[in-house]
Amino acid sequence: MWQALRNELHPKGFELVAVGLDTLGGAGCRAFIEAAKPEHPSLIDQHHVLADLFGVINIPSSVWIDERGMIVRPAEAAPAPPQPTQTAPRINMPSEVPQRFVEMMTEAVKIKSDAPAYHAALRDWVNKGAASRFALSSDEVVKRSRPRDNAKALGHAHFALATQLEMDGHHDAAVHHFREAHRLVPDSWTFRRQAWSLEKIGDGPLARFWQGPQPDAPDAWPYEGDWLGDVRKVGAENYSEPWRP
Amino acid sequence: MLLRSLRVPKSEFEAGTGWTLKPEGACQGDVCIPLSKPAGDPIDVKQVAHDIGMPLVEAPEHGLWALGPASIGSRALASAQAPELRLPDLNGKEFKLSSLRGQKVLLFAWAPY
Numbered sequence: 001m002w003q004a005l006r007n008e009l010h011p012k013g014f015e016l017v018a019v020g021l022d023t024l025g026g027a028g029c030r031a032f033i034e035a036a037k038p039e040h041p042s043l044i045d046q047h048h049v050l051a052d053l054f055g056v057i058n059i060p061s062s063v064w065i066d067e068r069g070m071i072v073r074p075a076e077a078a079p080a081p082p083q084p085t086q087t088a089p090r091i092n093m094p095s096e097v098p099q100r101f102v103e104m105m106t107e108a109v110k111i112k113s114d115a116p117a118y119h120a121a122l123r124d125w126v127n128k129g130a131a132s133r134f135a136l137s138s139d140e141v142v143k144r145s146r147p148r149d150n151a152k153a154l155g156h157a158h159f160a161l162a163t164q165l166e167m168d169g170h171h172d173a174a175v176h177h178f179r180e181a182h183r184l185v186p187d188s189w190t191f192r193r194q195a196w197s198l199e200k201i202g203d204g205p206l207a208r209f210w211q212g213p214q215p216d217a218p219d220a221w222p223y224e225g226d227w228l229g230d231v232r233k234v235g236a237e238n239y240s241e242p243w244r245p
Numbered sequence: 246m247l248l249r250s251l252r253v254p255k256s257e258f259e260a261g262t263g264w265t266l267k268p269e270g271a272c273q274g275d276v277c278i279p280l281s282k283p284a285g286d287p288i289d290v291k292q293v294a295h296d297i298g299m300p301l302v303e304a305p306e307h308g309l310w311a312l313g314p315a316s317i318g319s320r321a322l323a324s325a326q327a328p329e330l331r332l333p334d335l336n337g338k339e340f341k342l343s344s345l346r347g348q349k350v351l352l353f354a355w356a357p358y
Contacts, residue, residue: 002353014349017342019332021356026335028357033335041340043332045354047247052314053263053328055321056354063327063352069343071325078353126349138325145322148314154300157313161302164247164309173307190356197358208358 001080005119006040013067014126016040021048021059021190023163023198028208047163048190050075052156055146057188058240064125064135072125072135074145077240079113100215101206104228110236114243121245134245144244146187155184159191166198174198175222182223189239196227248290248310255286262312263328264297271297274324276317 006016018038022028025046033042050056054063055075062078065071121134129135136144162177178195185191193211199222201210212226213219231239246261255266264271270279271293280296290312294301300313317323330342330352342350 013347014351015345016351016353017340017345018353018355021354022358030335032355032357041334043334043340045332049246049261049330049332050352050354052246053330054352059354059356061354065327065342065345065350065352067347067349069327069346071322071327074322075354078351122351129349141325142318142320142322145320147319148316148321149319150298150300150316153298153313153316154302155313157300157302157311160247160313161304161309161311164311165304165307168307170307173304177302177304190354193356193358197356211358 001036002040003036003038005081005122009123009126010040012126018042019045019050021045021050021056021194023047023166023194025167046167047160048194051159051188051190055148057146057185057190059190059193064122066130066135070138071141072130074136074141076144077113077243079115079118079243081115081119098206100210100212100228104209104211104231107228107231107236111239112237112242113240117245118243152185155181155188155191158184162195171198179223182225192223192225192230193227195223199223246312248312249308251290251310252287253290255284255288258288258290258293260329260331262297262299262314264315266293273317273328274326276323278317 002016002018017040020029020033022044023046025044029044058077060078060080061075063071063075064073125132125134158177159181162174162181165174165177181191196211197208200207201214212228213221259265264273266284266288270277278297280293284293291301294312297315299315302311315323327342331339333339
Protein backbone atom coordinates (compact mmCIF):
# COMPACT_ATOMS: atom_id res chain seq x y z
CA MET A 1 0.00 0.00 0.00
CA TRP A 2 2.85 2.35 0.89
CA GLN A 3 5.14 1.30 -1.94
CA ALA A 4 3.93 3.92 -4.46
CA LEU A 5 4.13 6.83 -2.02
CA ARG A 6 7.52 5.62 -0.80
CA ASN A 7 8.82 5.46 -4.39
CA GLU A 8 7.53 8.96 -5.07
CA LEU A 9 9.34 10.39 -2.03
CA HIS A 10 12.44 8.17 -1.96
CA PRO A 11 14.46 10.31 -4.44
CA LYS A 12 13.95 13.26 -2.06
CA GLY A 13 15.83 11.52 0.76
CA PHE A 14 12.91 9.68 2.32
CA GLU A 15 12.69 6.08 3.44
CA LEU A 16 9.82 4.03 4.81
CA VAL A 17 10.48 1.39 7.46
CA ALA A 18 7.52 -0.96 7.90
CA VAL A 19 7.32 -2.91 11.15
CA GLY A 20 4.93 -5.82 11.55
CA LEU A 21 3.92 -6.22 15.20
CA ASP A 22 3.27 -9.92 15.61
CA THR A 23 4.39 -12.44 18.20
CA LEU A 24 3.96 -15.14 15.54
CA GLY A 25 6.76 -13.42 13.59
CA GLY A 26 7.30 -14.47 9.99
CA ALA A 27 4.55 -17.08 10.25
CA GLY A 28 2.06 -14.26 10.81
CA CYS A 29 3.56 -11.55 8.58
CA ARG A 30 5.12 -13.35 5.62
CA ALA A 31 2.10 -13.58 3.34
CA PHE A 32 1.38 -9.86 3.73
CA ILE A 33 4.98 -8.77 3.20
CA GLU A 34 5.49 -11.01 0.18
CA ALA A 35 2.27 -9.72 -1.38
CA ALA A 36 3.37 -6.10 -0.87
CA LYS A 37 6.83 -6.77 -2.44
CA PRO A 38 8.42 -3.92 -0.45
CA GLU A 39 11.58 -2.23 -1.74
CA HIS A 40 11.98 -0.56 1.66
CA PRO A 41 13.02 -2.23 4.94
CA SER A 42 10.22 -4.40 6.28
CA LEU A 43 10.84 -5.67 9.80
CA ILE A 44 9.24 -8.00 12.33
CA ASP A 45 8.63 -7.03 15.96
CA GLN A 46 7.55 -10.08 17.95
CA HIS A 47 7.69 -8.38 21.36
CA HIS A 48 6.25 -4.98 20.33
CA VAL A 49 9.41 -3.06 21.23
CA LEU A 50 7.80 -0.20 19.26
CA ALA A 51 5.42 0.14 22.20
CA ASP A 52 8.27 0.43 24.72
CA LEU A 53 10.58 2.61 22.64
CA PHE A 54 8.14 4.87 20.78
CA GLY A 55 4.79 4.57 22.58
CA VAL A 56 2.93 2.81 19.76
CA ILE A 57 -0.53 1.75 21.03
CA ASN A 58 -2.48 1.15 17.86
CA ILE A 59 -2.15 0.12 14.24
CA PRO A 60 -1.66 1.52 11.73
CA SER A 61 0.52 4.20 13.25
CA SER A 62 3.67 6.12 12.38
CA VAL A 63 6.64 7.99 13.81
CA TRP A 64 8.51 10.61 11.74
CA ILE A 65 12.28 10.87 12.22
CA ASP A 66 14.46 13.50 10.57
CA GLU A 67 17.93 13.24 8.98
CA ARG A 68 19.66 13.79 12.33
CA GLY A 69 17.71 11.03 14.06
CA MET A 70 15.35 13.42 15.87
CA ILE A 71 11.70 12.44 16.17
CA VAL A 72 9.59 15.22 14.64
CA ARG A 73 6.22 13.52 15.09
CA PRO A 74 5.67 10.92 17.83
CA ALA A 75 3.51 7.81 17.38
CA GLU A 76 0.11 8.73 15.92
CA ALA A 77 -2.55 7.11 13.77
CA ALA A 78 -1.27 6.84 10.18
CA PRO A 79 -3.80 6.14 7.47
CA ALA A 80 -2.45 4.04 4.61
CA PRO A 81 -2.37 5.70 1.17
CA PRO A 82 -5.07 4.64 -1.28
CA GLN A 83 -4.28 1.27 -2.77
CA PRO A 84 -3.28 1.58 -6.42
CA THR A 85 -3.28 -2.18 -6.88
CA GLN A 86 -4.29 -5.19 -4.91
CA THR A 87 -1.40 -5.70 -2.48
CA ALA A 88 -2.99 -7.57 0.40
CA PRO A 89 -3.08 -11.34 0.14
CA ARG A 90 -6.46 -12.62 -0.87
CA ILE A 91 -8.42 -14.05 1.97
CA ASN A 92 -10.83 -16.64 0.67
CA MET A 93 -13.96 -15.90 2.59
CA PRO A 94 -16.06 -18.87 3.54
CA SER A 95 -19.20 -19.05 1.41
CA GLU A 96 -21.22 -18.15 4.46
CA VAL A 97 -19.66 -15.28 6.40
CA PRO A 98 -20.25 -15.75 10.14
CA GLN A 99 -22.56 -13.17 11.71
CA ARG A 100 -19.69 -11.91 13.90
CA PHE A 101 -17.72 -10.84 10.82
CA VAL A 102 -20.65 -9.03 9.33
CA GLU A 103 -20.92 -7.10 12.61
CA MET A 104 -17.16 -6.49 12.79
CA MET A 105 -17.06 -5.15 9.22
CA THR A 106 -20.03 -2.90 10.00
CA GLU A 107 -17.97 -1.35 12.83
CA ALA A 108 -14.68 -1.31 10.90
CA VAL A 109 -16.06 0.90 8.13
CA LYS A 110 -16.99 3.51 10.76
CA ILE A 111 -13.36 3.90 11.87
CA LYS A 112 -12.34 7.42 10.88
CA SER A 113 -9.11 8.54 9.30
CA ASP A 114 -8.13 11.66 7.41
CA ALA A 115 -5.81 10.13 4.84
CA PRO A 116 -5.62 13.11 2.43
CA ALA A 117 -4.60 15.57 5.20
CA TYR A 118 -2.07 13.14 6.63
CA HIS A 119 -0.39 12.38 3.29
CA ALA A 120 -0.34 16.06 2.28
CA ALA A 121 1.45 16.77 5.58
CA LEU A 122 3.97 14.00 4.87
CA ARG A 123 4.77 15.41 1.42
CA ASP A 124 5.09 18.90 2.92
CA TRP A 125 7.63 17.66 5.49
CA VAL A 126 9.64 15.69 2.93
CA ASN A 127 9.81 18.80 0.72
CA LYS A 128 10.41 21.48 3.37
CA GLY A 129 12.08 19.62 6.23
CA ALA A 130 12.30 21.53 9.51
CA ALA A 131 10.48 24.49 7.90
CA SER A 132 7.36 22.35 7.49
CA ARG A 133 4.69 23.29 10.01
CA PHE A 134 4.08 19.58 10.50
CA ALA A 135 7.61 19.00 11.87
CA LEU A 136 7.14 19.50 15.62
CA SER A 137 9.66 20.94 18.07
CA SER A 138 11.46 18.48 20.37
CA ASP A 139 9.47 19.76 23.36
CA GLU A 140 6.21 19.27 21.51
CA VAL A 141 7.24 15.76 20.42
CA VAL A 142 7.91 14.70 24.02
CA LYS A 143 4.70 16.38 25.19
CA ARG A 144 2.60 14.65 22.52
CA SER A 145 4.09 11.20 23.16
CA ARG A 146 1.84 8.81 25.06
CA PRO A 147 1.25 9.37 28.76
CA ARG A 148 3.08 6.68 30.74
CA ASP A 149 3.17 6.05 34.48
CA ASN A 150 4.72 3.28 36.57
CA ALA A 151 1.64 1.08 36.22
CA LYS A 152 1.76 1.28 32.42
CA ALA A 153 5.50 0.62 32.37
CA LEU A 154 4.82 -2.50 34.47
CA GLY A 155 2.11 -3.52 31.98
CA HIS A 156 4.67 -3.31 29.15
CA ALA A 157 6.94 -5.70 31.07
CA HIS A 158 4.05 -8.17 31.48
CA PHE A 159 3.35 -7.89 27.75
CA ALA A 160 6.97 -8.61 26.79
CA LEU A 161 7.00 -11.62 29.09
CA ALA A 162 3.71 -12.87 27.60
CA THR A 163 5.05 -12.70 24.04
CA GLN A 164 8.11 -14.78 24.93
CA LEU A 165 6.05 -17.32 26.88
CA GLU A 166 3.74 -17.64 23.86
CA MET A 167 6.73 -18.15 21.54
CA ASP A 168 8.10 -20.80 23.92
CA GLY A 169 4.80 -22.70 23.86
CA HIS A 170 3.58 -21.74 27.34
CA HIS A 171 0.23 -20.39 26.21
CA ASP A 172 -1.59 -20.47 29.58
CA ALA A 173 1.26 -18.62 31.30
CA ALA A 174 1.24 -16.12 28.42
CA VAL A 175 -2.50 -15.46 28.84
CA HIS A 176 -1.94 -14.58 32.51
CA HIS A 177 0.64 -11.93 31.59
CA PHE A 178 -1.38 -10.62 28.61
CA ARG A 179 -4.29 -10.09 31.01
CA GLU A 180 -2.03 -8.14 33.36
CA ALA A 181 -0.83 -6.03 30.41
CA HIS A 182 -4.43 -5.30 29.40
CA ARG A 183 -5.37 -4.28 32.95
CA LEU A 184 -2.36 -2.00 33.37
CA VAL A 185 -2.30 -0.46 29.86
CA PRO A 186 -5.99 -0.09 29.04
CA ASP A 187 -5.37 2.40 26.20
CA SER A 188 -3.27 -0.01 24.09
CA TRP A 189 -5.23 -1.59 21.24
CA THR A 190 -2.20 -3.51 20.00
CA PHE A 191 -1.66 -5.25 23.36
CA ARG A 192 -5.26 -6.45 23.22
CA ARG A 193 -5.52 -7.29 19.52
CA GLN A 194 -2.26 -9.24 19.64
CA ALA A 195 -3.50 -11.41 22.52
CA TRP A 196 -6.97 -11.88 21.00
CA SER A 197 -5.45 -12.89 17.65
CA LEU A 198 -3.57 -15.74 19.34
CA GLU A 199 -6.88 -17.33 20.44
CA LYS A 200 -7.51 -18.87 17.06
CA ILE A 201 -11.08 -19.88 16.43
CA GLY A 202 -10.96 -22.85 14.06
CA ASP A 203 -8.13 -23.03 11.55
CA GLY A 204 -9.65 -21.29 8.55
CA PRO A 205 -8.51 -17.98 7.04
CA LEU A 206 -10.57 -16.04 9.59
CA ALA A 207 -9.12 -17.81 12.65
CA ARG A 208 -7.00 -14.86 13.80
CA PHE A 209 -9.60 -12.23 12.93
CA TRP A 210 -12.34 -13.67 15.09
CA GLN A 211 -10.86 -11.96 18.18
CA GLY A 212 -13.64 -12.88 20.55
CA PRO A 213 -15.58 -15.69 22.21
CA GLN A 214 -16.72 -18.65 20.18
CA PRO A 215 -20.54 -18.67 20.02
CA ASP A 216 -20.87 -22.25 21.29
CA ALA A 217 -18.27 -21.90 24.09
CA PRO A 218 -18.34 -18.27 25.28
CA ASP A 219 -16.96 -19.14 28.72
CA ALA A 220 -13.72 -20.45 27.24
CA TRP A 221 -12.69 -16.93 26.14
CA PRO A 222 -9.84 -15.94 28.48
CA TYR A 223 -10.04 -12.13 28.18
CA GLU A 224 -12.28 -9.41 29.60
CA GLY A 225 -12.77 -7.70 26.25
CA ASP A 226 -12.92 -8.68 22.59
CA TRP A 227 -12.66 -6.75 19.31
CA LEU A 228 -16.34 -6.24 18.69
CA GLY A 229 -17.26 -5.48 22.29
CA ASP A 230 -14.36 -3.08 22.88
CA VAL A 231 -14.83 -1.21 19.60
CA ARG A 232 -18.53 -0.78 20.33
CA LYS A 233 -17.73 0.39 23.87
CA VAL A 234 -15.56 3.30 22.69
CA GLY A 235 -17.47 3.82 19.45
CA ALA A 236 -15.78 2.86 16.17
CA GLU A 237 -15.54 6.56 15.23
CA ASN A 238 -13.25 7.07 18.27
CA TYR A 239 -11.04 4.05 17.55
CA SER A 240 -8.22 6.19 16.15
CA GLU A 241 -7.41 9.47 17.80
CA PRO A 242 -8.06 12.29 15.33
CA TRP A 243 -4.98 13.50 13.46
CA ARG A 244 -3.74 16.83 14.77
CA PRO A 245 -1.56 18.98 12.51
CA MET B 246 13.08 -5.92 27.25
CA LEU B 247 13.30 -9.69 27.74
CA LEU B 248 16.04 -11.21 29.82
CA ARG B 249 17.26 -14.72 30.41
CA SER B 250 19.67 -13.54 33.09
CA LEU B 251 19.81 -10.61 35.49
CA ARG B 252 23.38 -9.86 34.42
CA VAL B 253 23.57 -8.80 30.77
CA PRO B 254 26.24 -7.22 28.58
CA LYS B 255 26.03 -3.43 28.55
CA SER B 256 25.53 -3.34 24.77
CA GLU B 257 22.55 -5.70 25.00
CA PHE B 258 20.92 -3.59 27.71
CA GLU B 259 21.46 -0.43 25.69
CA ALA B 260 19.99 -1.98 22.53
CA GLY B 261 17.01 -3.41 24.39
CA THR B 262 16.05 -0.34 26.39
CA GLY B 263 17.18 2.65 24.33
CA TRP B 264 19.22 3.96 27.31
CA THR B 265 22.96 4.52 26.89
CA LEU B 266 25.11 3.91 29.97
CA LYS B 267 27.69 6.70 30.34
CA PRO B 268 29.93 7.81 33.22
CA GLU B 269 27.36 10.50 34.10
CA GLY B 270 24.49 8.01 34.22
CA ALA B 271 21.87 6.42 31.98
CA CYS B 272 21.14 8.76 29.07
CA GLN B 273 18.59 9.17 26.31
CA GLY B 274 19.36 12.13 24.07
CA ASP B 275 20.22 14.98 26.41
CA VAL B 276 18.38 13.46 29.37
CA CYS B 277 20.68 11.67 31.87
CA ILE B 278 19.73 9.94 35.09
CA PRO B 279 22.56 9.46 37.61
CA LEU B 280 23.16 5.86 38.74
CA SER B 281 23.72 4.90 42.38
CA LYS B 282 26.98 3.21 41.33
CA PRO B 283 28.82 2.76 38.00
CA ALA B 284 26.99 0.24 35.82
CA GLY B 285 30.04 -1.83 34.79
CA ASP B 286 29.86 -4.52 32.10
CA PRO B 287 28.05 -6.90 32.31
CA ILE B 288 25.56 -4.86 34.23
CA ASP B 289 23.48 -5.70 37.26
CA VAL B 290 20.01 -5.31 35.73
CA LYS B 291 18.18 -5.01 39.08
CA GLN B 292 20.34 -2.11 40.20
CA VAL B 293 20.25 -0.16 36.92
CA ALA B 294 16.52 -0.82 36.44
CA HIS B 295 15.84 0.45 39.94
CA ASP B 296 17.90 3.60 39.36
CA ILE B 297 16.13 4.43 36.04
CA GLY B 298 12.71 3.42 37.40
CA MET B 299 12.11 0.47 35.08
CA PRO B 300 9.77 -2.21 36.45
CA LEU B 301 10.93 -5.83 36.43
CA VAL B 302 8.53 -8.78 36.07
CA GLU B 303 9.77 -12.26 36.83
CA ALA B 304 8.88 -15.72 35.60
CA PRO B 305 11.77 -17.62 37.18
CA GLU B 306 10.04 -20.97 36.58
CA HIS B 307 10.58 -20.27 32.86
CA GLY B 308 14.00 -18.65 33.32
CA LEU B 309 12.60 -15.35 32.07
CA TRP B 310 12.49 -11.76 33.22
CA ALA B 311 11.07 -8.70 31.47
CA LEU B 312 11.96 -5.07 32.00
CA GLY B 313 9.32 -2.46 31.35
CA PRO B 314 10.28 0.91 29.86
CA ALA B 315 11.10 3.96 31.95
CA SER B 316 8.39 6.57 32.47
CA ILE B 317 10.52 9.68 32.95
CA GLY B 318 8.38 12.81 32.80
CA SER B 319 5.28 10.58 32.68
CA ARG B 320 5.62 10.26 28.89
CA ALA B 321 6.64 7.46 26.53
CA LEU B 322 9.49 9.63 25.21
CA ALA B 323 12.05 11.11 27.58
CA SER B 324 13.70 12.92 24.67
CA ALA B 325 12.97 13.56 20.99
CA GLN B 326 16.22 11.77 20.08
CA ALA B 327 15.07 8.56 18.37
CA PRO B 328 16.26 5.51 20.28
CA GLU B 329 18.17 2.88 18.31
CA LEU B 330 15.84 0.23 16.92
CA ARG B 331 17.23 -3.15 15.92
CA LEU B 332 14.79 -5.63 14.42
CA PRO B 333 15.06 -8.55 11.98
CA ASP B 334 13.50 -8.75 8.54
CA LEU B 335 11.68 -11.84 7.21
CA ASN B 336 15.00 -13.58 6.62
CA GLY B 337 16.22 -12.90 10.14
CA LYS B 338 18.68 -10.26 9.01
CA GLU B 339 19.01 -7.49 11.59
CA PHE B 340 18.29 -3.94 10.51
CA LYS B 341 19.37 -0.85 12.45
CA LEU B 342 17.28 2.30 12.29
CA SER B 343 20.45 4.39 12.73
CA SER B 344 21.68 3.12 9.33
CA LEU B 345 19.20 5.59 7.77
CA ARG B 346 20.75 8.75 9.30
CA GLY B 347 20.84 11.41 6.61
CA GLN B 348 17.39 10.45 5.32
CA LYS B 349 13.93 11.28 6.56
CA VAL B 350 12.23 8.17 7.91
CA LEU B 351 8.64 7.19 8.44
CA LEU B 352 8.43 4.28 10.84
CA PHE B 353 5.16 2.53 10.05
CA ALA B 354 3.61 0.04 12.49
CA TRP B 355 1.12 -2.50 11.12
CA ALA B 356 -0.11 -5.96 12.07
CA PRO B 357 -1.57 -8.93 10.19
CA TYR B 358 -4.46 -9.37 12.64
